[in-house]
Amino acid sequence: MSTETTTAPAPTAAATKPATVTILAALNKALTDAFAEDDKLLALGEDLADPEEGGIVGVTKGLSTRFGDDRVRSTPIAEQAIIGAAIGASLIGYKPVAEIMLMNFTTVAMDMIVNHAAKLRFMSGGQTSVPIVIRTMTGLGYGSGGQHCDYLEAWFAHTPGIKVVAPSTPDDAYGLLRSAIEDPDPVLFIENLPTYRTQVAGALPAADFRVPLGKAAVQREGTDVTVISYARLAGEARAAAEIAAAAGVSAEVVDLRTIAPWDRETVLASARKTGRVLIVHEAVKQFGVGAEIAAVIQEELFGQLKAPVRRLGGAYSAVPYSKPLEAAYAPDRARIAEAITALAG
Amino acid sequence: MAAHNRFEPDDQTLLDIYRRVALLHANDERARKVIRSGQIAMVYYSYRGQEIIPAALSAVLRDDDYICTIYRGIHDMLAKGFPLDLLWAELAGRTTGSCKGKGGPMHLTYPPKGIMVTTGVVGSSMPIANGLAWGAQVAKTDQVAVATFGDGASNIGAFHEALNLAAVWKLPVIFLCQNNQFAEHTTYAKGTSALRIADRAHGYNIPGVRVDGNDPVAMYAAANEAVARARAGDGPTLIEAVTFRFMGHVFGDADGYIPKDMKAAAMADDPVPKFRARLLADGIATEAQLAEIEAEIEARIDAAVAFALASPLPQPDDLRHDVFAEEILA
Numbered sequence: 001m002s003t004e005t006t007t008a009p010a011p012t013a014a015a016t017k018p019a020t021v022t023i024l025a026a027l028n029k030a031l032t033d034a035f036a037e038d039d040k041l042l043a044l045g046e047d048l049a050d051p052e053e054g055g056i057v058g059v060t061k062g063l064s065t066r067f068g069d070d071r072v073r074s075t076p077i078a079e080q081a082i083i084g085a086a087i088g089a090s091l092i093g094y095k096p097v098a099e100i101m102l103m104n105f106t107t108v109a110m111d112m113i114v115n116h117a118a119k120l121r122f123m124s125g126g127q128t129s130v131p132i133v134i135r136t137m138t139g140l141g142y143g144s145g146g147q148h149c150d151y152l153e154a155w156f157a158h159t160p161g162i163k164v165v166a167p168s169t170p171d172d173a174y175g176l177l178r179s180a181i182e183d184p185d186p187v188l189f190i191e192n193l194p195t196y197r198t199q200v201a202g203a204l205p206a207a208d209f210r211v212p213l214g215k216a217a218v219q220r221e222g223t224d225v226t227v228i229s230y231a232r233l234a235g236e237a238r239a240a241a242e243i244a245a246a247a248g249v250s251a252e253v254v255d256l257r258t259i260a261p262w263d264r265e266t267v268l269a270s271a272r273k274t275g276r277v278l279i280v281h282e283a284v285k286q287f288g289v290g291a292e293i294a295a296v297i298q299e300e301l302f303g304q305l306k307a308p309v310r311r312l313g314g315a316y317s318a319v320p321y322s323k324p325l326e327a328a329y330a331p332d333r334a335r336i337a338e339a340i341t342a343l344a345g
Numbered sequence: 346m347a348a349h350n351r352f353e354p355d356d357q358t359l360l361d362i363y364r365r366v367a368l369l370h371a372n373d374e375r376a377r378k379v380i381r382s383g384q385i386a387m388v389y390y391s392y393r394g395q396e397i398i399p400a401a402l403s404a405v406l407r408d409d410d411y412i413c414t415i416y417r418g419i420h421d422m423l424a425k426g427f428p429l430d431l432l433w434a435e436l437a438g439r440t441t442g443s444c445k446g447k448g449g450p451m452h453l454t455y456p457p458k459g460i461m462v463t464t465g466v467v468g469s470s471m472p473i474a475n476g477l478a479w480g481a482q483v484a485k486t487d488q489v490a491v492a493t494f495g496d497g498a499s500n501i502g503a504f505h506e507a508l509n510l511a512a513v514w515k516l517p518v519i520f521l522c523q524n525n526q527f528a529e530h531t532t533y534a535k536g537t538s539a540l541r542i543a544d545r546a547h548g549y550n551i552p553g554v555r556v557d558g559n560d561p562v563a564m565y566a567a568a569n570e571a572v573a574r575a576r577a578g579d580g581p582t583l584i585e586a587v588t589f590r591f592m593g594h595v596f597g598d599a600d601g602y603i604p605k606d607m608k609a610a611a612m613a614d615d616p617v618p619k620f621r622a623r624l625l626a627d628g629i630a631t632e633a634q635l636a637e638i639e640a641e642i643e644a645r646i647d648a649a650v651a652f653a654l655a656s657p658l659p660q661p662d663d664l665r666h667d668v669f670a671e672e673i674l675a
Binding site: 042070071073075076078079080081083085086087088089090092093094096111112115116120121122123124125126128129160161163184185 | 411413442443444445446447448452454455456461462464465466469471472473474475476477478479480481482483490502503506507509510513514666667668669670
């Protein structure tokens, strides 16, 4: 179990360095534990096996050596072939974990994901199912520009038949990936590239630790404003809540963790309590996940809200290269704190 | 006729192929008749003229071999053993259909006979067939997977990604192109750069075979050899089976884009009566035997259509089931 270093007290000079953990290590352990428990698990993707260094970030390091080349395979750079092979194997009892290196490259495999993985259970009247996990990473911060760091979760959340998950802590990364692998339906599992190696106080979860899909986490309790987020910006929202607290505003932070299906119960309970809601995501604001959540909140709680639901999201442009533009593109803790304070005022 | 080789069918197998051909032929005739009668409204892609290909293939395959087929694929499925009543009930959109009326003619599925996916998207059968073959490879069974598709699908990216991966992983998969010479309304020559689709196999370092898809002996031999190669662990094969589509792209299509003399010549060479005549001429079956087979098929189709039309229609609440394993809350 872990807590964030941002909120942990600074260690004294005399104290020993606390144990830390990363999302990267949590994901690697989740895969390793899952493969050890179930020989129906397969993995495939570009550079995934150990001769190719276990993935370009190393999430799958060690899997092919331990579990063999039959089950863990590097593939050609061919996203339709990757997802197609995962779908086919899943139809006959395997549980493939496919990696699409970067979320933008899911666009190359959209037919396989949207027309096939998401729909085969329904179109077959429940005779077949596609219990695959598609792991993919994304997120701005490395100056990689317009085709390597988009958050496209709204496209998939708009597709019935596929679940969408985006953890923001090592515990959630472990527990959600284990649950995603065990889920009987396809799950898109979104990893944030810039925070893979962020050190967080704590230890790796035990092999029986799970975080259920579809359950949000209230990561900080508050009374004035509810901030709803997920992925990297959930961390920024937690930091922003501390800034707002210093200005006398009490913010509750809800990390959705699962985007589809999202946890209406937890979100509506918090919104009912505070009466003021801010939704924050790195994806483009227009037509984003925040629009759906805002719509449901006003449908359910119209008379109980103290202010209109507010949203912060990525700019209506491609993700830019130059640092000042990149900084202006997505909300950060300062902008979120400002929005919290404005909403409370 | 090609010189006899060890992959060719014996007389008993030829008769087995004809049983399947007669079923496919009769079922297509009936489907168009039922649509015209107004009893069932559906989008229907007739396979008339292409019956020999899946009939010969299926005589090679086992029930536990897998196929992924496409919107023009009812012939592939019937040949592989799709139950007639479940087929017709699905075409009629009934709860008793194989897919409870949720899939329809373009998404028929029947796993007990290895009929795993029917796709309405050109080219998409191939990447998924690779996964079925991967599963068989990991399990070390000698099952094979077959992806069927048309000539137009060899121009889409999925074809190339799938053949490359199958070759690199040496998968037990057969890519069966039913070259009916038209991609929707566009002629082969106008849309396809390769002189022969089979030639595209060379680019992936796998065997590519072009065969007369309307010749049951040649078609069976090509399928048999490819399946034997896959079962032995020697990897994929691309088969190009040349044929012709008699009824245009989709039911109601006036097929003005097909040159009249081309269509007339193809229909004059209809592979179904030609095969029937060959069985009689070669003494493999008698007229009475074939007539009995055909009459029995008509009766089975009668029963299946009646079953379908007497079956209940789904209810709106059914939309909340089969999206996920768990029910969608109202």
